[in-house]
Amino acid sequence: MDxxxxxxxxxxxxxxxxxxxxVHCCTSTGCRAASSEAVLTSxxxxxxxxxxxxxxxxxxxxxxGFCGRGPLxxxxxxxxxxxxxxxxxxxxxxxxYEEVKPEQAASIITALKGGTATAVKGNPQHPFFARxxxxxxxxxxxxxxxxxxxxxxxxxxRSLYKAVYEMTPAEVVDEITRxxxxxxxxxxxxxxxxxxxxxxxxxxxxxxICNGDEGDPGAFMDRxxxxxDPHLVLEGMAIAGYAVGANHGFIYVxxxxxxxxxxxxxxxxxxxxxxxxxxxIFDSMFDFKVDIRIGAxxxxxxxxxxxxxxxxxxxxxxxxxxxYPAQSGLWDCPTLINNVETFGNIAPIIHRGGDWYAGxxxxxxxxxxxxxxxxxxxxxxxxxxxxxxxxxxxVEDMGGGVPEGDIKAVxxxxxxxxxxxxxxxxxxxxxxxxxxxxSMMGSGGMVVMDDTTNMVxxxxxxxxxxxxxxxxxxxxCRAGTVQLYDMLTHLLSQQATEDDLIKLEELCRMVKETxxxxxxxxxxxxxxxxxxxxxxxxxxxxxxxxxxSS
Amino acid sequence: MSVKTLKIDxxxxxxxxxxxxxxxxxxxxxxxxxxCHLDGVSDVGACRLxxxxxxxxxxxxxxxxxxxAEGMDIQTNTxxxxxxxxxxxxxxxxxxxxVCAVCVANGNCELQDMAVLVGMDHSRFPYQFPDRPVDVxxxxxxxxxxxxxxxxxxxxxxxxxxxxxxxxxxxxxENCFIVSGLNQPWGEVDACTSCxxxxxxxxxxxxxxxxxxxGEKERDRAKLEFLVTAREQHQWTR
Ligand SMILES: Cc1cc2nc3c(=O)[nH]c(=O)nc-3n(C[C@H](O)[C@H](O)[C@H](O)COP(=O)(O)O)c2cc1C
Ligand code: SF4
Ligand code: SF4
Ligand code: SF4
Ligand code: FES
Numbered sequence: 004m005d006x007x008x009x010x011x012x013x014x015x016x017x018x019x020x021x022x023x024x025x026v027h028c029c030t031s032t033g034c035r036a037a038s039s040e041a042v043l044t045s046x047x048x049x050x051x052x053x054x055x056x057x058x059x060x061x062x063x064x065x066x067x068g069f070c071g072r073g074p075l076x077x078x079x080x081x082x083x084x085x086x087x088x089x090x091x092x093x094x095x096x097x098x099x100y101e102e103v104k105p106e107q108a109a110s111i112i113t114a115l116k117g118g119t120a121t122a123v124k125g126n127p128q129h130p131f132f133a134r135x136x137x138x139x140x141x142x143x144x145x146x147x148x149x150x151x152x153x154x155x156x157x158x159x160x161r162s163l164y165k166a167v168y169e170m171t172p173a174e175v176v177d178e179i180t181r182x183x184x185x186x187x188x189x190x191x192x193x194x195x196x197x198x199x200x201x202x203x204x205x206x207x208x209x210x211x212i213c214n215g216d217e218g219d220p221g222a223f224m225d226r227x228x229x230x231x232d233p234h235l236v237l238e239g240m241a242i243a244g245y246a247v248g249a250n251h252g253f254i255y256v257x258x259x260x261x262x263x264x265x266x267x268x269x270x271x272x273x274x275x276x277x278x279x280x281x282x283x284i285f286d287s288m289f290d291f292k293v294d295i296r297i298g299a300x301x302x303x304x305x306x307x308x309x310x311x312x313x314x315x316x317x318x319x320x321x322x323x324x325x326x327y328p329a330q331s332g333l334w335d336c337p338t339l340i341n342n343v344e345t346f347g348n349i350a351p352i353i354h355r356g357g358d359w360y361a362g363x364x365x366x367x368x369x370x371x372x373x374x375x376x377x378x379x380x381x382x383x384x385x386x387x388x389x390x391x392x393x394x395x396x397x398v399e400d401m402g403g404g405v406p407e408g409d410i411k412a413v414x415x416x417x418x419x420x421x422x423x424x425x426x427x428x429x430x431x432x433x434x435x436x437x438x439x440x441x442s443m444m445g446s447g448g449m450v451v452m453d454d455t456t457n458m459v460x461x462x463x464x465x466x467x468x469x470x471x472x473x474x475x476x477x478x479x480c481r482a483g484t485v486q487l488y489d490m491l492t493h494l495l496s497q498q499a500t501e502d503d504l505i506k507l508e509e510l511c512r513m514v515k516e517t518x519x520x521x522x523x524x525x526x527x528x529x530x531x532x533x534x535x536x537x538x539x540x541x542x543x544x545x546x547x548x549x550x551x552s553s
Numbered sequence: 554m555s556v557k558t559l560k561i562d563x564x565x566x567x568x569x570x571x572x573x574x575x576x577x578x579x580x581x582x583x584x585x586x587x588x589c590h591l592d593g594v595s596d597v598g599a600c601r602l603x604x605x606x607x608x609x610x611x612x613x614x615x616x617x618x619x620x621x622a623e624g625m626d627i628q629t630n631t632x633x634x635x636x637x638x639x640x641x642x643x644x645x646x647x648x649x650x651x652v653c654a655v656c657v658a659n660g661n662c663e664l665q666d667m668a669v670l671v672g673m674d675h676s677r678f679p680y681q682f683p684d685r686p687v688d689v690x691x692x693x694x695x696x697x698x699x700x701x702x703x704x705x706x707x708x709x710x711x712x713x714x715x716x717x718x719x720x721x722x723x724x725x726x727e728n729c730f731i732v733s734g735l736n737q738p739w740g741e742v743d744a745c746t747s748c749x750x751x752x753x754x755x756x757x758x759x760x761x762x763x764x765x766x767x768g769e770k771e772r773d774r775a776k777l778e779f780l781v782t783a784r785e786q787h788q789w790t791r
Pocket of ligand 3: 750
């Protein structure tokens with residue numbers, strides 16, 4: 004692909020090929036498990052038998068988000084996907100079907116000619132959808148992730164072109180800095196600052212790494228982005244490569260994500276064919292190639308220094324920082340490492356500008372965040388919401404509350420985060436507010452708990468996870484998590500005393516303050532936050548109830 | 554060569570930049586407790602005993618891998634650090650099976666010394682009594698995993714000084730153990746040159762010379778230092 008005209012040509016050709024109506028059927032991991040591929044085949048067959056091929060096409064797409072009600076089928080006019088489309092999108096033209104069974108699929112197509120479908124109709128105006136704000140997921144569930152032409156048709160790779168031809172590397176870094184974007188991998192480190200650090204480093208060889216290890220139990224945000232819109236991540240990485248002066252990128256994906264890996268492989272091949280990755284991108288002097296590295300699925304390999312060790316072929320053990328990867332990372336070269344979702348924000352920021360992005364969210368947390376809403380909740384699935392929305396809005400309005408009884412707590416941040424009691428549901432979702440109440444944003448897990456939940460059990464569940472995922476390198480985490488887990492078990496068997504409770508808290512603080520990497524440093528958080536907000540539940544478990552005797 | 558000035562436990566110090574806090578402290582008569590550090594091999598920051606407090610940082614920093622910086626104000630022995638060090642040693646004793654009375658290293662063991670130093674006489678954490686093996690397949694040496702504290706000093710000394718790379722860490726978390734060769738009995742690992750450096754490097758009685766009985770283990774730590782100096786500075790004096 005030599006210039007912009009070519010890119011526009013591909014987009015035009017693709018748009019004119021597209022039929023007036025698109026029937027989207029989710030073929031991501033979750034819906035696949037519920038026979039969505041059979042649904043898609045039936046949709047495609049029926050379009051033929053009904054003679055609708057000129058008007059309608061059925062396309063396998065990525066995740067639409069409402070995973071709890073999959074497989075999902077959505078009908079959307081192709082005109083809406085044109086980046087130039089303006090005007091309103093009349094409701095009656097958009098139709099959503101939930102929990103579609105293969106035998107119901109045909110009726111969805113025949114209903115286009117009149118009549119009603121036997122499949123369950125969903126409501127695209129439900130708060131679950133209506134309150135979302137999609138930047139990273141804008142085209143997830145709306146384009147075929149296995150065809151680069153569809154990505155190009157919705158404006159894909161235009162940001163890369165813009166960066167390479169209309170901006171200097173420093174201007175790209177500046178744009179990201181101005182956007183206020185912070186890392187979505189959990190830590191919330193300012194992305195622009197990280198890019199600037201790597202850009203400033205001297206040295207011929209630098210690397211870009213995309214962290215797709217995603218090990219939090221219950222989290223699948225990154226998997227969904229990789230499966231639904233792989234080119235968005237590749238484009239973000241290439242822009243990063245241009246900005247920091249790297250010509251080689253790695254995507255680290257866990258082996259448990261075969262579909263994401265397969266789609267990424269396809270995407271990389273297609274991008275290379277079009278000259279959008281590889282040497283002399285857009286016929287410029289900029290080269291950038293991307294390789295996939297498959298992780299064995301250890302949680303700790305998501306930690307950046309361990310991940311680098313793992314790519315180098317070593318044991319995935321965290322290393323002391325400094326030096327930070329930005330200074331000395333992969334093969335001791337300056338290395339930029341960002342999360343999948345972080346890279347997913349890059350092309351939109353370059354396209355629409357840092358100021359646009361900075362206009363969304365709160366003062367210190369900009370843009371949107373994807374959450375995997377799960378647990379005791381009516382509507383579960385993936386949502387992308389603007390920063391600053393309250394937990395209450397997410398859980399009660401979008402999620403529809405708990406199916407029975409009352410909400411007791413919301414857990415964010417997975418094994419590194421904490422449990423937020425219902426009394427704090429009006430807390431806005433942003434990095435600093437969540438930390439202030441003893442939890443954290445984390446990578447995007449959000450588990451809702453109802454009043455039947457035993458919070459000490461919850462703490463034990465996460466401690467068991469940390470104990471099993473500890474790499475064993477440093478003593479506080481390796482031996483401390485074992486003792487903490489045993490203490491919680493002891494408590495739950497109602498054998499512990501008040502002294503034990505004090506010891507539990509002491510050890511939590513010690514492990515938190517002395518561990519080498521983030522895993523150990525945050526492993527006590529679920530215990531500390533439940534001790535803080537649900538102390539009575541711990542006390543109730545004591546052998547001799549607190550304050551009853553002297 | 555540039556020089557940094559800093560404070561360690563209130564004492565003003567000037568030292569070559571690039572030096573670690575541990576080294577700077579040592580050269581100025583301040584002993585910071587360590588277990589995984591071994592002069593002459595790389596540092597890994599794993600045991601966390603050398604953590605110190607630095608004014609202005611909300612994190613405790615490992616002295617062995619932290620370089621001195623201008624104006625640092627370091628405290629090496631605050632009540633908090635003492636408490637944490639004691640807990641670390643307690644965790645170590647509870648994690649393995651340390652029966653000092655019958656150990657080859659009794660009286661000559663860095664773990665034991667550490668317990669004395671931090672004032673630990675029993676562990677407040679329940680002993681785990683793990684089921685760990687002993688490997689005496691090597692002609693001259695043996696390894697008793699019950700006494701291993703996973704400091705990886707043997708791994709590094711064998712790899713970095715002897716160049717044999719016999720040892721590695723297998724598994725993760727509480728199941729970690731030091732493994733020889735491709736998880737073979739030590740005696741079957743061809744790469745081992747029987748140099749004995751790992752015996753000298755091991756802080757506990759985990760790796761020992763066969764034939765030594767309770768309290769008889771002696772280490773020739775000076776030999777390791779001699780080798781490193783010889784290699785790095787080409788000085789063959791001892
Ligand atoms: C135990 C542990 C696990 C982690 N797992 C992940 C992960 O799965 N994905 C991820 O992006 N970051 C993970 N991180 C954070 C990374 O170390 C790193 O901060 C992040 O990839 C940086 O990208 P960002 O700035 O875009 O967030 C993990 C950190 C720790 C301590
Ligand atoms: S904190 Fe845990 S995971 Fe991290 S280095 Fe230490 S033992 Fe390994
Ligand atoms: S005796 Fe020497 S070669 Fe053999 S394992 Fe020990 S250090 Fe390595
Ligand atoms: S065998 Fe000795 S030197 Fe090796 S890890 Fe265990 S305690 Fe450390
Ligand atoms: S001596 Fe520094 S961490 Fe062990």
